[in-house]
Amino acid sequence: MASEATMLQVGDREVRVSSPGRVLWPDLGITKLDLAAYLATVGDAFVRANGGRPVSLQRFPAGVDGDDYFSKNPPKGAPDYVRSVEVTYPSGRSHPQLVIDEPAAAVWAAQMNTVVFHPWASRADASDLPDQLRIDLDPQPGTDVADAVPVARELRRVLADAGLTAFVKTSGNRGLHVFAPIEPTREFFDVRHAVIAAARELERRLPEAVTTNWWKEERGQRIFVDYNQANRDRTMAGAWSPRALAGASVSTPLDWSELDGVDPAAFTVLTAPDRLAATGDPWERMHDEPGTVDELLAWWERDVEAGLGELPFPPDFPKMPGEPPRVQPSRAKKQP
Structure with a gap:
């Protein structure tokens, strides 16, 4: 017997949506069809933010309370409007990665039980060269999004001092994401150093509120600037992407004037479409005037000359030039 399915006009x-009544967010009763309809409604803004980029799909076949896995290359049976691009990973291995070019492709991904979309910071036609500088402001235990707001505002000033225009969005969870459009002329390694330079300057300006310490035991009750999210094949939830959280929150672009008192939980699969219709997309013209990371890289070189060198990479990366030991500080002190 044929499985239950419905056709959604995008x-x-x-686009065929099988098992449309499957509940993905049990607390709210949000179904697969609800998710597909959400992506169709916000489709233009979604594709503007995430389209034309290598993207990983975080899929939840049994809903957000169940197990998940990541899809990077198009599965068999993908429609002809879903393409892929060959990308190189930190290991040096190359592999095809999904690319979304139109709203129907995002809805198809929802049909495949995708909840969270993770786009690269580079575009498919130049996957080695990021065109976005991305900074993740991650509240540590004892802090929350209210503590991240003044940090984000100061980061905006830091980036302006480096000649960059900053854009902000909720992470969909507790943090904030700050992006700046850049010309795609530098490799990921350089952009990572630019992010570290900005993070260190932010830390100097707000030492009681900000930390760049990789090791959790050294962060304290501060906002961690996760510089390693700037690495190749490291991604954040895309703008307008749902999150796999009980409240079905969405990573939502904001105008800077909206930051005071912002509640990330207020922007959900159910509420974000009305917000977009009422206020428009604050990120619509993000890439009209990209900047460069040249000034930030000058700051990086200045800090290196002052004795501030490389910072730790994620544990799954190969050992990188100049990287300090990947040993938790409390354990390192116990070693003879």
Whole structure:
């Protein structure tokens, strides 16, 4: 017997959604069809933010309370409007990665039980060269998004001092993401150093509120600037992407004037479409005037000359030039 399915009109395409009544967010009763309809409604803004980039799909076949896994290359049976691009990973291995070019492709991904979309900071036609500088402001235990707001505002000033225009969004959880459009002329390693330079300057300006310490035991009750999110194949939830949290929150672009008192939980699969219709997309013109990371890299070189060198990489990366030992400080002190 044929499985239950429905057809959803997305632009000039019809996208088949099987098991449309499958509940993905049990607390709210949000179904797979609800998710597909959400992506169709915000589709233009979603594709503007995440389209044309290598993207990983975080899939939840049994809903957000169940197990998940990541898809990077298009599965068998993908429609012809879903393409892939060959990308190189930190290991040096190359592999095809999914690319979303239109809203129907995002809805198709929802049909495949995708909840969270993780786009690269580079575009498919130049996957080695990021065109976005991305900074993740991650509240540590004892802090929350209210503590991240003044940090984000100061980071905006730091980036302006480096000649960059900053844009902000909720992470969909407790933190904030700050992006700046850049010309795609530098490799990931350089952009990572630019992010570290900005993070260190932010830490100097707000030492009681900000930390760049990689090891959790050294962070304290501060906002961690997760510089390693700037690495190749490291991604954040994309703008307008749902999150796999009980409240079905969405990583939502904001105008800087909206930061005071912001509640990330207020922007959900159910509420974000009305917000977008009422206020428009604060990120619509993000890439009209990209900057460069040249000034930030000058700051990086200045800090290196002052004795501030490389910072730790994620544990799954190969050992990198100049990297300090990957040993938790409390354990390192016990070693003879």
